[in-house]
Amino acid sequence: MKNNIENIQKPILVILAAGMASRYGSAKQVESFGPFGEKIIDYSIYDAIRAGFGKVVFVIREEFLEIMKSNVGAKLPASVEVAYAYQDFDLKKIGINRVVERQKPWGTGHAVMSAAHEVDRPFCVINADDFYGYDAFQKMADFLTQRIDDQHMALVGFEVGNTLSDFGYVSRGVCEVNDINHLQSVTERTNIYRKDQDIIYVQDDKETVLPSDTRVSMNFWGFTPKIFEIARNLFPDFVEKNHENPKAEFFIPDLPDYVVKQGIASFSVLPTNAKWFGVTYKEDKEEVQQSIHRLIERGDYPQRLWPEKKVIDESMYLDF
Numbered sequence: 409m410k411n412n413i414e415n416i417q418k419p420i421l422v423i424l425a426a427g428m429a430s431r432y433g434s435a436k437q438v439e440s441f442g443p444f445g446e447k448i449i450d451y452s453i454y455d456a457i458r459a460g461f462g463k464v465v466f467v468i469r470e471e472f473l474e475i476m477k478s479n480v481g482a483k484l485p486a487s488v489e490v491a492y493a494y495q496d497f498d499l500k501k502i503g504i505n506r507v508v509e510r511q512k513p514w515g516t517g518h519a520v521m522s523a524a525h526e527v528d529r530p531f532c533v534i535n536a537d538d539f540y541g542y543d544a545f546q547k548m549a550d551f552l553t554q555r556i557d558d559q560h561m562a563l564v565g566f567e568v569g570n571t572l573s574d575f576g577y578v579s580r581g582v583c584e585v586n587d588i589n590h591l592q593s594v595t596e597r598t599n600i601y602r603k604d605q606d607i608i609y610v611q612d613d614k615e616t617v618l619p620s621d622t623r624v625s626m627n628f629w630g631f632t633p634k635i636f637e638i639a640r641n642l643f644p645d646f647v648e649k650n651h652e653n654p655k656a657e658f659f660i661p662d663l664p665d666y667v668v669k670q671g672i673a674s675f676s677v678l679p680t681n682a683k684w685f686g687v688t689y690k691e692d693k694e695e696v697q698q699s700i701h702r703l704i705e706r707g708d709y710p711q712r713l714w715p716e717k718k719v720i721d722e723s724m725y726l727d728f
Contacts, residue, residue, distance in 0.1 A: 417462070418460055418461055418462025418463065418553075419460070419461050419462070419529065419530045419531055419532060419548075419549060419552035419553060420461065420462070420463045420464075420465060420526075420527055420529060420530070420531035420532070421452075421453070421456045421461045421463065421464045421465070421531070421532050421534065422465045422467060422520065422523050422526075422527065422531050422532065422533045422534070423449060423452070423453075423464065423465065423466050423467065423534055423535075423536050424467050424516055424519045424520075424533065424534070424535050424536060424627065425449065425466055425467060425468050425472070425476065425536035425537075426467050426468050426469050426472070426494075426495040426513055426519055426522075439687065439693065441687075441693070441696050441697050441700055442700055442704075442713065443701070443704070443711055443712070444711070444712045444713075444716070446700075446712075446713050446714075447479070447480065448536070448537055448538065448539050448686065448687070448696070449480055449536045449537070450480065450483075450713050450714065451539060451700070451709065451713070452534060452536075452538075452539070452540060452545075453480070453484065453488075454709070454713050455540070455541065455542040455544075455545040455546075456532075456545050456549075457484075457485065457488060458542065458545070458546075459542065459545040459546045459548070459549035460549040460553065461488075461532070461545070461549060462487075462488065462489060463488065463489040463490070463491065463526075464481075464484065464488060464489070464490050464491070465491045465492070465493055465523050465526045465527065465531075466480070466481065466490075466491070466492050466493070466536075467493045467494075467495050467519045467520075467522050467523050468492060468493070468494065468495070469494065469495065469496070469513075470494045470496065473492060473494075476492065477492070483714040483715070484714070491526045493522050493523040493525065493526050494522060495513050495514075495518065495519045495522040496513075496522075497510055497513070497514075499647065502521060502640060502643065503640075503644070504643075504644050504647055506647060506648075506651060508647065508651045509654075510654050511654060512654070512655075512657075514643075514647075514656075514657060514658050515656075515657030515658040515659050516535075516627060516657070516658075516659055516660040517639055517643070517657075517658035517659050517660050517662055517663055518639075518643065518658045520533055520631075520635070520636075520639065520660060520663075521636060521639045521640065521643065524633070524636040527633055527636075528633065529632075529633070530552040530553075530556045530630065530631070530632050531552070531630070531631055531632075531633075532545075532548050532549075532552060532628070532629065532630050532631075533627060533628070533629045533631065533660065534627060534628050535626070535627045535686075537686050537687050538626055538627070538628075538684060538686040539684065539685045539686055539696065539699070539700075540564070540626065540628055540682070540684065541680070541682040541683075541684075542708070543680050543682050544564045544628055544678075544680050544682060547564060547678045547680065548562065548564055548628065548630050548678065551630055551676065551678060552630050555676070556630060556632060557632065558632050558634040558673060559672075559673045559674065560673060560674050560675075560676065561629070561630055561631050561632065561635070561664070561667075561673055561674075561675050561676075562629070562630040562675055562676040562677070562678055563583075563591065563594075563625050563628060563629045563630065563664070563675060563676075563677060563678065564626070564628040564677075564678045564679075564680055565583055565585065565623035565624065565625070565677040565678065565679050565680070566623070566624055566625075566626050566628075566680060566682070566684050567620060567621045567622065567623065567624075567681060568580060568582070568600065568607055568618055568619075568620060568621075568622045568623075568624045569607060569620030569621065569622075570681070570682065570683045570684055571624060571626060571684040572600070572601065572602060572607065573601075573686075573688045573689055573692055574602075574691070574692075574695070575688070575689040575691040575692060576601065576688065576689050577598070577599045577600060577601040577610075578600050578601065578688055579596065579597065579598040579599075579600070580596075580597055580600050580624040580625065580626070581594045581595065581596050581597075581624055581625030581626075581627070581659070581660075581661035582594065582595050582596075582597050582609070582618065582622060582624055582625075583622070583623040583624060583625060583677060585623050585677045589676055589677045589678075589679065590674050590675065590676060590677065591664060591668055591674070591675035591676075591677050592668065593665055593668065593669065594625055594661040594664060594665045595661070595665070596659045596661050596662075597609040597611070599611070600618065603615070607619075607620055607622075623677055623679070625660075625661055626684055627660055629660060629664070630678075634673075635663055635667075638663055638666065638667060638672070639663055642658075642662065642663070642666060643658055646658050646662075685699050
């Protein structure tokens with residue numbers, strides 16, 4: 409573990425990397441996109457370090473530990489503290505005496521809970537396979553160091569029109585925002601895509617149009633450790649209601665949505681007009697590679713992010 413006294417005052421970056429990549433079809437968290445084998449996760453960490461984060465916590469499946477250490481964690485600067493937390497199916501660890509057979513983890517909200525023992529100060533949560541850009545990390549770092557408390561947290565709000573894939577539907581937390589950029593509600597929509605000139609989502613076989621500038625959550629949240637208490641209070645009831653539904657997921661947006669509606673805390677929506685890109689589908693890979701190449705040519709990133717080190721061959725891990 410890497411650590412120094414200065415990092416104690418810096419916010420923590422929690423990266424969710426335990427998903428099974430069912431739509432993408434392989435371990436996209438360690439797929440190479442940069443000119444020297446960089447992953448999307450590498451660019452996120454690079455941006456976070458530049459913005460002032462001091463610790464990185466990877467939430468992974470335990471069997472994924474060695475490849476994550478070798479391909480990502482071990483390459484980071486010695487000044488950055490690195491930790492690993494496991495998302496698994498053992499509900500007893502969080503006080504639930506029930507055994508539930510599942511093929512997939514319990515969702516992003518449960519993944520955040522899995523990192524609680526490594527988080528002792530304000531922190532940001534992101535997905536491993538989403539490219540957010542430096543602007544998002546800088547805005548969140550500023551918020552986490554200057555404005556956050558247990559009654560006021562945040563998310564980075566992207567425009568939905570900047571977050572779509574050309575190759576299929578995506579899931580987004582659709583935000584209702586008031587005139588002072590505070591979150592009023594967030595609703596997970598799991599079938600959003602372009603149809604002709606419109607952006608729509610489908611629910612109960614009904615199509616609804618979303619304006620292209622609708623703010624959505626890309627799982628880029630800023631929390632205090634208070635959120636763990638909220639999650640531990642809500643998750644047992646979720647399990648009881650859904651233990652016979654193997655596809656039910658406890659999403660991160662369920663937490664701030666509850667917090668806001670109960671008046672426990674407010675959430676600032678930090679706006680960005682940056683264009684998200686990611687690898688929801690295999691067909692997205694070429695576009696992501698081209699986007700990163702353009703950013704390097706523009707001077708936003710160096711050709712090589714980290715010093716060259718030996719890595720484990722990730723192909724042996726792609727069929728988990």
